[in-house]
Amino acid sequence: MSSYTNGGVVVVVDEMEKRERSAGGHLVLLPCPLQGHMNPMLHLANLLHSKGFSITIVHTQFKSPNPSGYPSDINFKSIPDGLSKDQEDDLVSLLLNLNLNCEAPVRDFLLQMQSNRSGQEPFLGIIHDASLYFVSAIADDMKLPRFAFKTNNMTFYVGYLLTTQKGCHPIKDEELEEPVFVLPFLKIKDLPEVKSSDLHIQVGKMVDATRTATAVICNTLKQLEQNALPMFQQDLSIPVFLVGPLHKYSISPPTTATDRSCISWLDTQAPSSVIYISFGSLVTISGSELVEMAWGLANSKKNFLWVVRPSSVHNSQWVELLPKEFEELITNGRGRIVKWVPQQEVLAHPAIGGFWTHSGWNSTLESITEGVPMLCSPRFGDQRINARLVSCVWGVGIQIENDGMERGLIEKSIRRVMVDKEGMEMKRRAMDLKEKIEISLNKGGSSYVASEKLKFFIKNG
Known part of the structure; x- marks a missing residue:
């Protein structure tokens, strides 16, 4: 018998469960080292681990995650990245350097891992943050299934599509308050800004890497984004798995010291x-x-x-x-x-x-x-x-x-x-939404079913 601690709860894993897990196949996860991206990927790792997969998380030295608090058979592998803390203030530069600096060490690690897997469970593919578009070339060369993981929502993706169609041209002041034609609850000023040609190129590469993935995994659920779902699926034309909210599957150890x-x-x-x-x-x-x-x-x-x-x-x-x-x-x-x-x-x-x-x-x-x-x-x-x-x-x-x-x-x-009374109505609607989300996570709910379909798809293609 062995055990690990998750959110203060001791989870016991017996040897039979370990043998079943090793038969599930191996996945490599590559998170982006920003906290808002890292945490959902770690929750996804816990979810997939619970589905029977063995997991290796390949991460940068820059803002590396803390392995404590995770099952001992989730492996953490650090790679050199050439990044410094100063670069966190410039997200465009950070993303560009991540994609430039990490391709070679990730490729080397995957090639070495693949060559050493004789007699072990099958290597089933790579799950990468959608912002790490460099993974696309590696997966193609190695003929590996590749799953793009979107830590934000489908509506934002559709917003990015509209922005990239416009290019990096400035928006006129008189346009800012106009509604977005395909999503009228949004205004033009709500769309993500692409102010430079460098960012425009990077966003295009992220979108292309998402479109050409084997499948897409999203930290959202269909009950929240009925408006954007048809456009999202139409643009991608590949399987989409809405498995969120991922933080409800597990408690990841904090990446920053907390005041309890x-x-x-x-x-x-x-x-x-x-x-x-x-x-x-x-x-x-x-x-x-x-x-x-x-x-x-x-x-x-x-x-x-x-x-x-x-x-x-x-x-x-x-x-x-x-x-x-x-x-x-x-x-x-x-x-x-x-x-x-x-x-x-x-x-x-x-x-x-x-x-x-x-x-x-x-x-x-x-x-x-x-x-x-x-x-x-x-x-x-x-x-x-x-x-x-x-x-x-x-x-x-x-x-x-x-x-x-x-x-x-x-x-x-x-x-x-x-x-105010207005706030009481907000609270009532918030509690209704909470109930819908809980139903989606329970057996038979949309997110639960999506996670089961994802498990089957990874194993069987």
Whole structure:
């Protein structure tokens, strides 16, 4: 007998289960080393491991995952990448260098692994983050099945298609408020921006690598994206497996040190009384925005749990730019400011009544799966599209337009979500959506069935 720990739960694996797993076949997973991409891939690894596959995760040295907390027979292999922490601030440069620097070491590893597999379970293919388009050439040369994994949603993919059709030409101001013809709940300004020819070329390569994959795996479910699903499937013309939300299958160990004292503080708060604020792992704000957020929170009269990452405020190490008067609110127990939290656990806590978010896809999924209404402040990438889904399609939140970092608007928006009748309706719809998602994950549900079909497809083609 052997065991491992997942989310504090000890899972025992007997020798019979190990033998069955080794007969399932071997998969290599290649995640992108950004937290919003890494975490879903690790959840996918856990899901596929539970389906009987043996797993090797090939990852960069840059922001490498922590293997502890995963089953001992999930293997982690580090490859050289030539990246530095400074490159994280320029996503275009980071993606370009990932695709340039990682092709040779990944190819060498796969060739070596394939040559050493005599007498072992079959090598069934590669699952790669869709942004790592270099994998396409390797899989073609080695004649391996290749599965593109999309960590964001189908609506964003359709938005990218519309953007690439336009090219990198600037959008005129008078066009920004116009609805998108094929997805009218979106406005032109919500579409992802492709401001440079370099990014335009990279996006084209990502789309091509997705279209030419053996199949596509998505961290979403059809109940959330009925509008985009037909266009998504029509563009790809290959099997698509909607297996999300993946974070509900397992708990991945945190990639950033978390402050668990916030959980005991939440335990002292009344149900649905606290607004939780977090803008994810990449968004930065100015000092003036920090101050406006603080006074908006103070004036809303609602208790708060606020994540402020170190160095996420321009020209500041942490929160030293906050007014002294605001700090007294924390001393008086009305709120907590922390550097990072176990977000899934926080959103599941009964004290949380709303989530002020940057609208990253992982955060959006984690919020709706717990029935928590959202206040959306999108900045870049897929965030504007996600915020529009939240506010205009699902009706489980509101979007602060034009960045909206003004204390009066913040106060009003918090109260709309947390206090007003409008917020109660959002909560009701959020709980309905939570129930639909739970049904999709249970036996016979759409995501459960998709994961079973994926298992069969990987094994049998």
